Amino acid sequence: MNHEAWEGDMDSMIEGDASNTLPASFDDRHLLYQYSVQVPEFEVKFMDKVFRKLRGRRAHFLREDFCGTAAVCAEWVRTHKKHRALGLDLDRSTLDWGLEHNIAPLGKDADRVELREADVRNVTEKVDLVCAYNFSWFLLNPVNQLTRYFKKLRKSLGPDGLVFLDCYGGWEAQQVVEEPRLVETDEGMFTYTWEQASFDAINNVAKCHIHFELAGGRRLKKAFTYEWRLYSPAEAREAFLAAGFSDCIVYWDYSDDPEEDLYKPAKKAENQPGWLAYIVGVV
Numbered sequence: 001m002n003h004e005a006w007e008g009d010m011d012s013m014i015e016g017d018a019s020n021t022l023p024a025s026f027d028d029r030h031l032l033y034q035y036s037v038q039v040p041e042f043e044v045k046f047m048d049k050v051f052r053k054l055r056g057r058r059a060h061f062l063r064e065d066f067c068g069t070a071a072v073c074a075e076w077v078r079t080h081k082k083h084r085a086l087g088l089d090l091d092r093s094t095l096d097w098g099l100e101h102n103i104a105p106l107g108k109d110a111d112r113v114e115l116r117e118a119d120v121r122n123v124t125e126k127v128d129l130v131c132a133y134n135f136s137w138f139l140l141n142p143v144n145q146l147t148r149y150f151k152k153l154r155k156s157l158g159p160d161g162l163v164f165l166d167c168y169g170g171w172e173a174q175q176v177v178e179e180p181r182l183v184e185t186d187e188g189m190f191t192y193t194w195e196q197a198s199f200d201a202i203n204n205v206a207k208c209h210i211h212f213e214l215a216g217g218r219r220l221k222k223a224f225t226y227e228w229r230l231y232s233p234a235e236a237r238e239a240f241l242a243a244g245f246s247d248c249i250v251y252w253d254y255s256d257d258p259e260e261d262l263y264k265p266a267k268k269a270e271n272q273p274g275w276l277a278y279i280v281g282v283v
Contacts, residue, residue, distance in 0.1 A: 051067030066136030138228035
């Protein structure tokens with residue numbers, strides 16, 4: 001999930017929509033996921049803009065942790081001839097899908113991307129910046145595991161390195177909910193549904209599923225399932241500082257237009273039914 005996937009507007013829910021036109025035979029869950037919840041163009045522009053503003057130079061070497069299909073790696077390399085990317089993930093089959101569908105189409109620029117089957121907590125080679133999107137860092141629970149991960153990231157970064165995370169919250173993030181949304185692609189339309197199936201209020205652990213519905217009512221039920229700690233920006237900040245980072249900046253969306261994003265640094269924010277934010281760890 002990314003900044004377009006959590007809207008917090010229960011009135012806009014779409015029931016299983018009869019206008020689904022993506023063929024029922026379509027079964028590529030990774031492509032459906034990318035269509036539904038990833039916008040690497042936005043995230044690469046955001047990282048580039050923030051890094052240049054905070055550090056006064058352009059970053060060139062990106063590490064994408066929990067990279068999955070490495071869509072961000074591919075976009076990072078595509079946007080500048082000097083950019084390199086390292087993608088880390090434990091799922092070999094997903095990495096192979098990313099190599100075929102996202103990296104190979106780069107042509108000769110694919111040589112500037114490495115996808116590695118590895119634990120993100122065991123890699124410390126130097127890069128300019130690290131990103132862990134789609135709330136993947138929520139999988140590191142309890143907090144001492146998160147702090148240990150941030151300590152490893154600290155060793156991977158130079159004196160002006162940055163870490164980029166995304167985060168979601170709001171009171172609807174602590175409820176059992178289903179949020180369907182119609183997604184339009186060149187191949188046709190389909191319904192994406194984000195389901196929060198349970199929430200443990202004592203341990204802040206949520207169990208979530210992603211479902212897809214195609215033409216003719218065919219449903220890819222539980223195409224993806226996650227069980228993770230719903231961390232707050234405050235917890236992320238404390239873990240960053242405990243790991244030796246000098247600062248942690250929260251970028252909050254101040255846009256009044258649901259079709260646009262306007263992320264700016266914030267020290268305080270009013271709670272909302274559902275919100276998304278970016279968190280930047282500063283070496």
